[in-house]
Amino acid sequence: MNNSFDEQMKRLKEEYNRMPDQTTPDRIWAHVKQEKGKRRIRFSWLGAAAGTVAAASIAGLLAVSQFNLPFNDGDKGSEQAPYDERENEERENTEEEVPDENVPEESETDPQETRESQKDISYMNEGMEETAVFKLLDEPGFSFTTYIPEYFEAEVTEDKEIQLYAAFTEDQEPTESPVWTIQEFSAEDEPLEEKITEIQEEYEAEGYELVQEEHDENLLFGNYAATFEDTGNAYLSVILLENNGTVIKWEQNGPPEMADGLAAREQVVMEEWEWE
Numbered sequence: 001m002n003n004s005f006d007e008q009m010k011r012l013k014e015e016y017n018r019m020p021d022q023t024t025p026d027r028i029w030a031h032v033k034q035e036k037g038k039r040r041i042r043f044s045w046l047g048a049a050a051g052t053v054a055a056a057s058i059a060g061l062l063a064v065s066q067f068n069l070p071f072n073d074g075d076k077g078s079e080q081a082p083y084d085e086r087e088n089e090e091r092e093n094t095e096e097e098v099p100d101e102n103v104p105e106e107s108e109t110d111p112q113e114t115r116e117s118q119k120d121i122s123y124m125n126e127g128m129e130e131t132a133v134f135k136l137l138d139e140p141g142f143s144f145t146t147y148i149p150e151y152f153e154a155e156v157t158e159d160k161e162i163q164l165y166a167a168f169t170e171d172q173e174p175t176e177s178p179v180w181t182i183q184e185f186s187a188e189d190e191p192l193e194e195k196i197t198e199i200q201e202e203y204e205a206e207g208y209e210l211v212q213e214e215h216d217e218n219l220l221f222g223n224y225a226a227t228f229e230d231t232g233n234a235y236l237s238v239i240l241l242e243n244n245g246t247v248i249k250w251e252q253n254g255p256p257e258m259a260d261g262l263a264a265r266e267q268v269v270m271e272e273w274e275w276e
Contacts, residue, residue: 115145121272125264134268137162142184143246147272149265160184166254168261179254179262185247192242195249196224199238203228208236221270222250235259243275 118135134147139156148154151167153174163178185195200210208228216223224240234256241248254262 115274118150119147121147121268123264123268126260130264134272142182143243143276144248145274145276146269148269166258166262168258175255175258177253179252179258180266181251181253183249185249187242187245187247190247192223192240192247195240195247196226199226199240199249203236203238207231211235221273 115136115138118133120131121134122129122131124130133150135150135152136145137148137154138145139154139162141160142162148164149166149168151170151172151174153165153167155163155165155178157163160183162180162182164180164182165174165177166179167174190198204210208230211227211229213224213226219225222239222241226238228236228238230236237252239250239252241250252262252266
């Protein structure tokens with residue numbers, strides 16, 4: 001790409017030399033090289049494509065260069081002072097330090113503050129695509145936000161546990177018991193590995209048996225997941241997440257008749273999960 005670019009520049013310079021002189025070819029050539037450098041800086045993220053764009057536009061640059069470059073003193077054809085390459089390098093260094101107006105600055109606003117209070121989200125439920133309204137779950141004191149179904153009710157207990165009661169429609173009464181509970185712990189006080197051992201012992205003491213578990217290398221969401229079954233064939237699942245010194249426990253324990261609907265909506269919660 002560079003060889004092709006330089007060959008085009010050489011031919012353009014030769015063509016320019018045959019044009020009526022209003023400024024020196026050396027000065028124009030130096031200006032072209034300067035513009036080439038500026039384009040390399042501005043379009044570095046485009047890779048090789050940038051060189052092609054720049055080469056195609058240089059012909060136009062040469063045609064109008066006499067209007068963009070200052071004229072030298074003296075008559076046409078008179079000897080001109082040599083172009084100072086050091087001055088060119090200093091100018092390029094100065095231009096590199098000037099922020100590009102076309103590149104947006106990083107916003108200082110916390111992205112969590114700009115999340116919509118509710119939005120329509122499509123998801124798959126029993127092989128069919130459905131679209132429903134989901135509302136933002138953003139509880140003070142917790143290190144995450146996500147979206148939950150519009151008709152779910154959320155309560156925060158004194159123990160800093162988010163309890164979510166399910167309802168799939170406006171007319172449906174929320175469940176009497178929470179279908180999801182979310183707790184947050186300090187990883188310093190309760191490291192992830194200790195939390196895994198703790199929940200296994202906790203649920204086994206309540207009569208549950210561990211039937212499946214996965215660690216983060218096999219998970220698309222979370223760092224640990226386990227499913228427990230009680231003597232009545234009821235299932236309960238737990239997901240543990242770790243981020244920046246925080247461990248979150250998300251327990252999923254809904255009525256069997258709502259299992260498919262809850263599983264579909266859990267996918268939305270996972271996809272919309274963002275850490276603060």
